[in-house]
Amino acid sequence: MSGLTPDRLSLNTATLREQWNLAQCIEGCARHGFGGIAPWRDKLQEMGVSQAARAIRDAGLRVSGLCRGGWFTASGAVDQAVIDDNRRAVDEALEIGAECLVMVVGGLPTASRDLPAAWKLVEEGLARTLDYGRETGMKIAIEPLHPMYAGDRACVNTMRQALDICDRLGPGIGCAVDVYHVWWDHELAGQIARAGKDRVMAFHICDWLVPTRDLLTDRGMMGDGVIDIPYLRGLVEAEGFDGLNEVEIFSALDWWTRDPDEVMQTIIERARTVC
């Protein structure tokens, strides 16, 4: 498989969250020839949704996803506040022309150890957000997070679990496949095939470092870790996935401390050589 050219890449703004605001990310993506961008909501709101939408359009960038809806479990009930916030997320995704709204579903409620109860909250919240997504034409993409985040970030942790939910909820909902979260899974190939083109809604890349020094902010640049990215990309492309390869690297100790243009150039180089 040949490597990726920059027009096949999308910059998830978390990758440069310490260096660039959204306007700078948009400008940087255009200047480096990226095909798209995937904003986080905090940066989007800081810039203003309408202004961001215009700037992204003017730059000719696709929006591979909006990060993120979800967080259904925090209060221990799917209350109106979380439903409203997810509706706003759908609206924002629509306004910037995002290809999907990425859902980080939430972990255990505060002081709870009841994982089955959390799963129930998550499915209820997803169902209600999906209703609005169908009304408005926005795709909802569950991002299964690595099992090390089950307690505090997302209690949907495998493609199988996410697809079981998708099967129950019907059309309009699928998965965001992030190699960092799913690379270890012995069922991955089968579950990506099960998902198929319609339900592989996004593909995120970075790398798993050995050793990993922090559970949250020590992701690696592609090529610096142990994930076989070409193999995983081959799996989603075999199903017909033709979206952008979204680069999402949380890296407090390394990439967040570097010159942002150096980071962009490194991404381009690694996409060409190791992805």
Place this chain on the structure above:
Amino acid sequence: MSGLTPDRLSLNTATLREQWNLAQCIEGCARHGFGGIAPWRDKLQEMGVSQAARAIRDAGLRVSGLCRGGWFTASGAVDQAVIDDNRRAVDEALEIGAECLVMVVGGLPTASRDLPAAWKLVEEGLARTLDYGRETGMKIAIEPLHPMYAGDRACVNTMRQALDICDRLGPGIGCAVDVYHVWWDHELAGQIARAGKDRVMAFHICDWLVPTRDLLTDRGMMGDGVIDIPYLRGLVEAEGFDGLNEVEIFSALDWWTRDPDEVMQTIIERARTVC
């Protein structure tokens, strides 16, 4: 469910690895009324296997498992050295009367990103060790490790994956269920039922801390984290598991720094109140 009395507990020696050698662990378990012990091989060899076996027998302790065989992937081939080492582990397990030999199967070979190849090595190594386990009457228990260890410690990461291997290899091999590694898995209840009494060979307890500050050495004391231990214990006991509850806590920042008798007393108290 009522809590656990000390006679239902086994001390995995890793819990006090910085404070006590094996002779001290044996004496401490007897003095605190524990039902058993689970030595690591380094401590066992340091004491001498025959002497340890005698001391454990004299103390009236069961041996819930020997930690650990496995590590089949390190060199990139299942060579004679690793097979011999696993045969020695079986012999040691027999000599101390262990109820099973716990297998930590190994992660990716050095400089490899080929997980399917690692899985193949693991299955070959397990099959060959199982042959010897059957000859000698020692049960082989695959310990699925948390997915965050797939790169460097074990590329078998779920009960489903372990049981798929067991199904292929036949009788004499099963699982060590450690709550720390498997608590997040939405399939856990079903897979423990699938395992059944014969294949749930060990049950390890500790807790998952939120936040977790280190991937390897920040496990929690039961009750300090988010794992619903009584629920998980109920799942294995519903299948007929009647082995000991083995306490295995890696805790560089906390429990390894404390007075060992305080740790033992805390384990006893927590076993009674939150397990």
